[in-house]
Amino acid sequence: MTVHSTQILSLYQAKIDTGELCFDAAQQNAVEALNTLSEQLQAHTSWWQKATLIKGVYLYGPVGRGKSMLMDLFYKNLPIEQKQRLHFHHFIAQVHAQLSQLQGQKNPLILIAKQWAKNIRVLCFDEFFVSDIGDAMIMSRLFNALFEQGVVLVATSNAKPEQLYYNGLQRARFLPTIDLINSHCHIINVAGEDDHRFRYGKNSRHYFINLSNHDFENKFLASYPAVTCSNTVSVHGRNLPYLLRADNALMIDFMALCSGPRSANDYMFLATQFDVLYVSNVPQMGVKATGKVIVHGIEDSYQREKQTLDEHTFDDEARRFIALVDEFYDCHKLLVINAQTDIEHLYKGKKLSFEYARTQSRIVEMQNW
DSSP states (O other): OOOOTTHHHHHHHHHHHTTSSOOOHHHHHHHHHHHHHHHHHHOOOOTTSOOOOOOEEEEEOSTTSOHHHHHHHHHHTOOOSSEEEEEHHHHHHHHHHHHHHTTTOSSHHHHHHHHHHHHOSEEEEESOOOOOHHHHHHHHHHHHHHHHTTOEEEEEESSOGGGTTTTOTTGGGTHHHHHHHHHHEEEEEOOOSOOGGGTTOOOOTTEEESOOHHHHHHHHHHHOOSOEEEEEEEETTEEEEEEEEOSSEEEEEHHHHHSSSOOHHHHHHHHHHOSEEEEEEEOOBSOSEEEEEEEEOSOTTOOOOOEEEEEETTHHHHHHHHHHHHHHHHTTOEEEEEESSOGGGSBOOSTTHHHHHHHHHHHHHHTTO
16 A cells, blocks of 8 residues: 555645645644654665664643544554554553562563564554553563564553653652653643544533433433333443443443442443443532642652642542543544533542543533534
């Protein structure tokens, strides 16, 4: 297959010409970097020539700047088969599963990297973000092994590399990962002036405020008249109560879905089973302090910048809600939400404000699905 050397750049320009996208200087810079990477990955190298190091691309900037759209444009139009695009926490989940299978073996992360490199030359991570100490501890060795195997990284993130795992426990252990990203990727700032979430205007086709339960259920029934009422669905061996169920749609109360022992794995399962999930009675989260204070400092040999955070109401539920939105967005499955307040003010706490900015952006984008 012969591919024009400026294919990705041309496709981006075509979207501007047709009005699908508006010109954005920051995006243009990112597209040029991705186009150059595409050319390098397609360049033919003779067997006697030493393979040159190909640097990946790391796109960072605020929500709504089109980072995921640019990655999709690159990934879909990169004419090689040895590529994979996945949400970063899906990748980490797979690595943890592989580590469990390799218990007792020497240098398991190197073995994992070699396994990935057998079939993958380009690894694309959307929403690169590290918050778990266990993930942070393995990242340096894993990324070093992947790069040694010639894997090229393309990633999007709300944070530049130096901001990753900021104030995290034992952050010094993560600093080599930042150095690796900086040395193996072109770091591109996509913090343009335009928030592209609102290019089609603001609407709330799938987001309702203080709708009565009766009216919200009627909206479900209008689209799915044949339903089962008030039963349970088994999710990883645990019963999850629901309000209404159709063949490819489900309605669940927020507290049943996001309170208690639920995890991202549960939401992964639901996103594979249902195309549409109605979530009722979503409260405003993080409004009041619970009185519990989280003090982060330098103690127990942990290196962490001093920080004090108040725990707020529904912080745990908010964390699960963020994971829920991530899963459904990543699978392009729709969430229909009935909440106490508008999208912008749904989470008012501080602890998860950075993560919720991404969630807000994704809910806004879903309104145009």
